[in-house]
Amino acid sequence: MTALLELAVDEKRYGTRTVLRGFHLRLEAGEIVSLIGASGCGKSSLLSIAAGLDGQYRGSVRLRGAAIRGTHAEIGLIFQEPRLFPWLTVEQNIVFGAADAPDAGRVAALLEEVGLGGFGKSLPKQLSGGQAQRVAIARGLYTRPRVLLLDEPFSAVDAFTRMRLQDLLARVAAQYSLSVLLVTHDIDEALYLSDRIVLMDGVPGPARAEFEVNLERPRDRAVLATSTLKPAILESLHAVHAI
Amino acid sequence: MKPHTIDLPLPAASQDTAPRKPRLLPLGLLLPLLAVAGLEFGVRSGLVLANLMPAPSEIASTLAWLTQNGLAGHLASSCLRVAAGFAFGASLALVLGAAVALNPRTERLLDPSFQALRAIPSLAWVPLLLLWFGIDETPKLILIAIGAFFPVYMGVVSGIRGVDRKLLEVGQLYRLSPLALARRVLLPAALPAVLTGLRNGLSLAWMFMVAAELIAASQGLGYLLSDGRESSRADIMLAAIVLLALLGKLSDTAMGALEARLLSWRDSYANRRTR
Numbered sequence: 001m002t003a004l005l006e007l008a009v010d011e012k013r014y015g016t017r018t019v020l021r022g023f024h025l026r027l028e029a030g031e032i033v034s035l036i037g038a039s040g041c042g043k044s045s046l047l048s049i050a051a052g053l054d055g056q057y058r059g060s061v062r063l064r065g066a067a068i069r070g071t072h073a074e075i076g077l078i079f080q081e082p083r084l085f086p087w088l089t090v091e092q093n094i095v096f097g098a099a100d101a102p103d104a105g106r107v108a109a110l111l112e113e114v115g116l117g118g119f120g121k122s123l124p125k126q127l128s129g130g131q132a133q134r135v136a137i138a139r140g141l142y143t144r145p146r147v148l149l150l151d152e153p154f155s156a157v158d159a160f161t162r163m164r165l166q167d168l169l170a171r172v173a174a175q176y177s178l179s180v181l182l183v184t185h186d187i188d189e190a191l192y193l194s195d196r197i198v199l200m201d202g203v204p205g206p207a208r209a210e211f212e213v214n215l216e217r218p219r220d221r222a223v224l225a226t227s228t229l230k231p232a233i234l235e236s237l238h239a240v241h242a243i
Numbered sequence: 244m245k246p247h248t249i250d251l252p253l254p255a256a257s258q259d260t261a262p263r264k265p266r267l268l269p270l271g272l273l274l275p276l277l278a279v280a281g282l283e284f285g286v287r288s289g290l291v292l293a294n295l296m297p298a299p300s301e302i303a304s305t306l307a308w309l310t311q312n313g314l315a316g317h318l319a320s321s322c323l324r325v326a327a328g329f330a331f332g333a334s335l336a337l338v339l340g341a342a343v344a345l346n347p348r349t350e351r352l353l354d355p356s357f358q359a360l361r362a363i364p365s366l367a368w369v370p371l372l373l374l375w376f377g378i379d380e381t382p383k384l385i386l387i388a389i390g391a392f393f394p395v396y397m398g399v400v401s402g403i404r405g406v407d408r409k410l411l412e413v414g415q416l417y418r419l420s421p422l423a424l425a426r427r428v429l430l431p432a433a434l435p436a437v438l439t440g441l442r443n444g445l446s447l448a449w450m451f452m453v454a455a456e457l458i459a460a461s462q463g464l465g466y467l468l469s470d471g472r473e474s475s476r477a478d479i480m481l482a483a484i485v486l487l488a489l490l491g492k493l494s495d496t497a498m499g500a501l502e503a504r505l506l507s508w509r510d511s512y513a514n515r516r517t518r
Binding site: 051052053070071073077079081083085086087088096097123124125143 | 431
């Protein structure tokens with residue numbers, strides 16, 4: 001069976017430095033997969049390739065089996081920073097990626113969804129970091145992608161805001177039956193959100209390890225804290241760093 | 244267990260909410276008013292030679308006399324020259340600056356030449372322009388246009404070059420065409436630098452207008468200046484200078500207001516009070 005999204009990066013180099021080699025990843029429909037690993041292990045490069053922003057690599061990106069190069073309407077990306085256009089209002093930012101006329105009802109619904117009802121006419125400078133990232137999520141959802149890629153999207157906000165944004169992501173992923181590929185360095189975040197966790201090495205090559213997270217949703221953070229998966233992942237990470 | 248208490252300096256609650264009266268204007272007028280009063284006193288008491296530095300009251304009466312004797316014509320000539328020369332130079336700079344900043348090939352073709360031309364002090368063109376175009380309107384307009392061109396050109400080029408790559412990536416993600424990328428991302432993002440360039444270009448346009456009129460003109464504030472020099476009338480020269488100051492300040496204030504209006508989205512030090 002073909003996966004919804006299939007990444008096969010044979011090689012990705014920056015100059016003489018190879019960051020990815022022989023890395024394969026399948027993302028099934030409706031699946032949430034987290035990529036974790038230390039900084040500099042090629043996670044963000046992988047996401048750029050998947051989003052079609054980086055075409056300088058050997059390998060392929062397949063959507064439902066068909067190879068694609070470049071960005072695709074069905075693949076959305078949410079960056080580490082909100083990257084809102086400061087001269088546009090929140091509403092205008094949300095519809096930025098749409099090719100056709102803005103749908104005011106959908107914008108309003110998305111704003112409610114991300115908890116920013118009434119902020120439509122605000123400018124980005126009037127928002128807090130967490131609010132701005134919510135707008136970025138609404139923008140990412142507005143164009144109705146099937147796959148949502150997220151590059152450490154909650155790393156710049158405080159712990160409490162982060163938890164609320166994680167809940168938001170879990171909710172919208174379920175509601176819109178999105179497939180999600182989440183890059184993070186936060187094991188708790190990966191455990192809370194994902195169906196599968198892929199551990200990347202500092203060394204270019206295939207994934208170091210994979211963990212299935214077979215836990216019911218919505219998940220309970222308190223229960224997760226006692227999960228046996230976390231020690232296993234930590235051990236795996238330590239093994240990586242011992243190399 | 245004793246609860247932890249942390250003593251942090253609380254931000255002064257009144258800092259943001261205190262009503263701020265616009266008191267800048269009266270304070271800014273203090274020095275000029277003192278200078279005018281001091282000068283008036285100096286001339287009247289004989290400390291300052293009246294034929295070199297007329298009293299402010301005399302300059303005022305010269306201004307009143309001028310309004311009856313063709314001042315409107317002088318003002319109109321100067322303003323029209325500035326407007327036409329600035330419009331010509333600035334629009335050329337907008338187009339060429341955008342072409343250079345957006346396309347590496349145009350940049351390699353044009354930018355070195357512009358940088359070389361920019362190195363020439365613009366007033367050095369005056370004799371050549373007079374030789375080529377005589378002493379009528381054309382050389383004046385060209386000189387003003389040259390003056391306005393470079394600040395605007397530099398503003399456009401540096402503005403577009405300085406656009407955040409991260410915002411461009413968002414445009415790329417949503418598959419904007421090159422034209423849409425320029426219109427929806429590059430130009431708005433470059434607007435602050437472009438407006439600064441326009442503002443500098445406008446003040447240089449005033450400067451070059453005076454230079455052009457000093458050399459050859461029969462109308463305009465620059466003509467009033469050279470006429471005043473020939474007839475040793477310091478009061479006429481100072482009246483012209485006062486008018487130039489007023490016009491320059493007026494047009495700069497207008498540009499500043501336009502800038503504030505177009506750039507109200509900026510989260511900057513200058514906009515801190517509007518948050």
